[in-house]
Each structure stands twice: as structure tokens, then as C-alpha cells.
Amino acid sequence: xxSVPAQYDPDxxxxxxxxxxxxxxxxxxxxxxxxxxxxxxxxxTSARRVSASDxxxxxxxxxRRECPLVLASSLTFxxxxxxxxxxxxxxxxxxxxxxxx
Amino acid sequence: MVxxxxxxxxxxxxxxxxxxxxxxxxNSPIEVVTGQQxxxxxxxxxxxxxxxxxxxxxxxxxxxxxxxxVREREETFDYIAFWDTLEExxxxxxxxxxxxxxxxxxxxxxxxxxxxxxxxxxxxxxxKMIIARYRKQG
Numbered sequence: 343x344x345s346v347p348a349q350y351d352p353d354x355x356x357x358x359x360x361x362x363x364x365x366x367x368x369x370x371x372x373x374x375x376x377x378x379x380x381x382x383x384x385x386x387t388s389a390r391r392v393s394a395s396d397x398x399x400x401x402x403x404x405x406r407r408e409c410p411l412v413l414a415s416s417l418t419f420x421x422x423x424x425x426x427x428x429x430x431x432x433x434x435x436x437x438x439x440x441x442x443x
Numbered sequence: 444m445v446x447x448x449x450x451x452x453x454x455x456x457x458x459x460x461x462x463x464x465x466x467x468x469x470n471s472p473i474e475v476v477t478g479q480q481x482x483x484x485x486x487x488x489x490x491x492x493x494x495x496x497x498x499x500x501x502x503x504x505x506x507x508x509x510x511x512x513v514r515e516r517e518e519t520f521d522y523i524a525f526w527d528t529l530e531e532x533x534x535x536x537x538x539x540x541x542x543x544x545x546x547x548x549x550x551x552x553x554x555x556x557x558x559x560x561x562x563x564x565x566x567x568x569x570x571k572m573i574i575a576r577y578r579k580q581g
Contacts (some may be wrong), residue, residue, distance in 0.1 A: 346457050348535065348577075349525040356464075356522050363516055364462045372454060374467070424447035429454045437451040438462040 353354040357384045374424045375442025379405030386413050394436070395420045395427065444502035452579060453510045457553065460579040461512060465499065467519065468492035468542075469571035473549055475556040476525075477564045482556050485549030488558035490531075491542040495571055503575075521569035532566050 351357075360381070362443075366388040372397050374381050376394035380403050386392045393416060396402050409417060424429050424442060451461050468489040474481040506512050526532040529550060534545050557564055 348527065348531050351522050353523070355520050356572065358463075358465065359518060359520055359572075363518065363574050363576050365460055365576075372451075374451065392486070425450060426452055427450045431453050432456045435456055435459050436462065437455055437459070438464065439447070439451070439542050441462045441466065442447075 356381075360377055360385055362387070364438060365436055370433070372409070372429070372434040372437045374427070374437060374439045376405060376419070376440065377401045379408060380416070381440050383408075383413070386417055389436075390416070393418045393420055393429070394418070395422045395424075397421065397423045448502055448506045450496060452506070454461055455579045457579065459579045460515070461579065462502070462574065463499075463577070464572065464574045465567040466522070467573050468491070468496050471568050471570050473545070473553055473562055474496055474567045476567045477560050480561075481567065482550070483494050484553035484556055484566075485546060487549070488544035489542070492545075495542070503577075506577075510580055512579055515576045515577040515578050517573065519571060520574050522572045523567060523569045526566045529557065530564065532568075544545055 343379075348367055364385070366385055368390045371389040371392045373382055373392060373394040376396045379394065382392065382394050382405065392413075394405065395426075396405070396419075402421055406419050409419075420428065424439070447459070455461065464468060470486045470489060472486055473484045475484055524535065526535065533545065536545060555564060555567070
């Protein structure tokens, strides 16, 4: 069989909508349910600072390992459940629940 | 879920926004595509996700009723995935979307359609997605 790798959202529709709906520019962002960081890499360069949280240590380990160098100074990973976020009140400009409901 | 939304409200600055991006259960079609042509193999069984959707919608309704947030925008779109083989598609669903079920009859039909197509044929599922933005109040 003709072999082509699997493709997910080849036209980047999800990212286009994310940029259109979320107010990312220069924002301090909390991503709730970042998983392996698939989506995080796509928007984090537009934000001022990002805290990406997920309850699963394995998925976070993948995200930490695959984090692009360019994001190292502005992106922090935190292991946390959405119901118990370890951040002070009124910290973020934008909170994003991504595939996490 | 309401507790998670309450936490999001707590950590947001006054006037901050919450974005909710997630798949929606929509009995998405599983298609075999060759060039511009597509043939339907069947539909995915996402009945377990429907319960999650209902719970999420209920939680959102509650936070809107409570006055924690107001909804500013809501859109739906398709997140399209392509695979070269049935095995690749099954692995994706097992690893990333384990609540979904591929009925045996649909798998058999997809296999037959792949065999009946030329070597460029691929499997495609357009997953329905929702994205919404809410503004913190209070």
C-alpha cells in the first residue's frame, strides 16, 4: 500500500480557531489539560508566559521532553488536577481548557 | 466539572477570559477517500462521549447562571484526521480517544472499501469540535 504518515488537522483549522477565539497576544496563559503539549507548541510563542498543567505525570514527562528550546524561558509545566489548581487568585489573563472536559 | 470551572474563575484576573476547546460527540463518519472521491464506511459510536458532553454543557450552564462568566463567542468546526491503514486508525482511537468505539461492521466495510480502492486511498474522520470564549465577571 502507498505509505503516507497519519495526518491530523492538515489545514490547521484547530489552531486557526484558537488564534481567532483566544486572546493570546502578550497574555499570561494557563492551559488546563495540556497533555503531551501538542497544542501548547502551536500557540505559546504568541503568549507572554504560559503555565501548562495536566494531572498525568507520563503525559507531562513527554511534554517536558519535547518542549521546543525557544519556549524554555516562558513555559512552565505543572502537575495538577483542574479541580485543585496550585496558583494564587487572579494570576492569569487567559485560562484554556483544551480537550480536558 | 463545575469545580474545575470555579478554579479557572479563581485564578483569572478580573476581566480575564476562559476558552473551552473540546471534541463533541457527533457520530462522525468514517470515510475512505481517493483524490476527490469519498465513500462512507459507517459512523463511529461515540455514545459514551455524549454523557460527557451533557455533563460539560450542564457545568457551563451552571457557571453562566451563577454569573461567574458570560459567553462571548462559540464556534464549531471539523478536526479532520487521515490514516493510511485501519491499524493506524485503531491505534489512534485506542491511545487518544479511548471512549470511542469502532463497530465491527464499520471496520469490515472500511477494510473492503480500502481493498476496492487504488493505492492512494486513505481513511478519514472529521471529528466535530467546539470552541467557546467566556469572560470572567465579578
